[in-house]
Amino acid sequence: xxxxxxxxxxxxxxxxxxxxxxxxxxxxxxxxxxxxxxxxxxxxxxxxxxxxxxxxxxxxxxxxxxxxxxxxxxxxxxxxxxxxxxxxxxxxxxxxxxxxxxxxxxxxxxxxxxxxxx
Amino acid sequence: xxxxxxxxxxxxxxxxxxxxxxxxxxxxxxxxxxxxxxxxxxxxxxxxxxxxxxxxxxxxxxxxxxxxxxxxxxxxxxxxxxxxxxxxxxxxxxxxxxxxxxxxxxxxxxxxxxxxxxxxxxxxxxxxxxxxxxxxxxxxxxxxx
Numbered sequence: 497x498x499x500x501x502x503x504x505x506x507x508x509x510x511x512x513x514x515x516x517x518x519x520x521x522x523x524x525x526x527x528x529x530x531x532x533x534x535x536x537x538x539x540x541x542x543x544x545x546x547x548x549x550x551x552x553x554x555x556x557x558x559x560x561x562x563x564x565x566x567x568x569x570x571x572x573x574x575x576x577x578x579x580x581x582x583x584x585x586x587x588x589x590x591x592x593x594x595x596x597x598x599x600x601x602x603x604x605x606x607x608x609x610x611x612x613x614x
Numbered sequence: 615x616x617x618x619x620x621x622x623x624x625x626x627x628x629x630x631x632x633x634x635x636x637x638x639x640x641x642x643x644x645x646x647x648x649x650x651x652x653x654x655x656x657x658x659x660x661x662x663x664x665x666x667x668x669x670x671x672x673x674x675x676x677x678x679x680x681x682x683x684x685x686x687x688x689x690x691x692x693x694x695x696x697x698x699x700x701x702x703x704x705x706x707x708x709x710x711x712x713x714x715x716x717x718x719x720x721x722x723x724x725x726x727x728x729x730x731x732x733x734x735x736x737x738x739x740x741x742x743x744x745x746x747x748x749x750x751x752x753x754x755x756x757x758x759x
Contacts, residue, residue: 530719534659535728547719551666554634555719558641558658560651575631583638 497521497606499563499586502542505604506597508565508588511577516586519562524606526567526598530555542606544597548572550579557583567594615647619681625665627674627694630718636677637662640688647681649754656732657686657752663725664690664748670715671695672746685734688750696742704730 500517503510510517526544527533533543533555543556544565553576556564562585566572569591580587590597621643623636641658661677668675672694680687697703704726711721730736735751 528719529722531722531724531728533719534663535724535731545719549718550631551634551718551720554638554662557634557638558655558662560655 497601497604499542499588501604502563502565502601502606503588505600506565506588506590506592508590509571511566511571511587511589512581512585514586516562516584519586521563521606523608524598524601525608526594528594533559533561542601544594544601546570546594548576550576552576553579553583553585556580556585561585563588565590565597567592567597615681615683619643619647619679621677621679621681623677623679625668625674625677625690627669627672629669629674633666633669634662637665640679644681644686653686653752653754653756657688657750660729660732660736660750660752661688661690663729664688664750666720667725667748668692668694670711670720675745683754685751685753688748690748690750691745692747693745696744696746697738697740698742700738700740 498518498520521542524542528546530551541561542563543561544567545552546567548566548570565588567590571589637658641654644654672692675692678689702708706727707723709721709723715721733750734753734756737749740746
């Protein structure tokens with residue numbers, strides 16, 4: 497599934513320049529706890545979160561996450577958007593709540609990735 | 615690369631806007647040098663957790679990174695309050711972080727366990743009232759994960 501398809505499924509607004517929308521995503525995770533993302537996230541996932549502070553982007557950068565979806569219609573400050581663009585991370589904002597947004601992506605075939613062995 | 619690359623960073627305490635910049639910089643350098651993606655990620659996450667800890671708990675500190683063709687050594691040093699009970703701090707779920715830190719998505723008690731998980735060697739020297747030094751080693755020879 498591409499980021500462009502995720503955007504369509506979640507009826508999401510694109511907050512970044514959209515240069516990487518054709519990147520293919522194989523798994524996703526949803527969390528408001530960045531420590532858990534750092535512990536358990538898989539290879540190149542989408543991160544769905546309700547947090548809009550810069551550490552969300554920093555966490556995504558460390559984990560090679562290519563797309564962050566802000567749920568509940570949240571929109572971050574311009575500085576965060578610039579940081580994400582600099583890191584090559586696409587930002588989406590959907591009005592769906594976390595549970596629904598995750599469910600929609602899951603039902604369209606975007607599953608959780610394999611559990612890492614470390 | 616054949617030579618040794620040394621990097622130094624000053625990390626400001628309580629600065630949650632710039633926290634993680636040093637780890638991001640190291641990650642980009644490792645990418646440019648062509649290290650294995652898994653090694654890069656392990657190193658970046660372990661350093662980032664340490665950097666965040668210094669910003670949250672220690673009032674900032676310094677990070678010194680030594681990159682060689684075989685391994686990456688990261689030394690994070692602070693003059694913060696130190697860790698009272700290191701065994702407890704190493705347990706998943708134990709945290710002394712404030713509610714304001716939890717609102718940022720941290721303080722789940724995963725920082726030190728994550729560092730241990732991603733590093734090939736982790737050494738922590740701490741003294742209450744004096745500070746903490748965390749030494750993280752990641753090795754090129756462990757390519758997987």
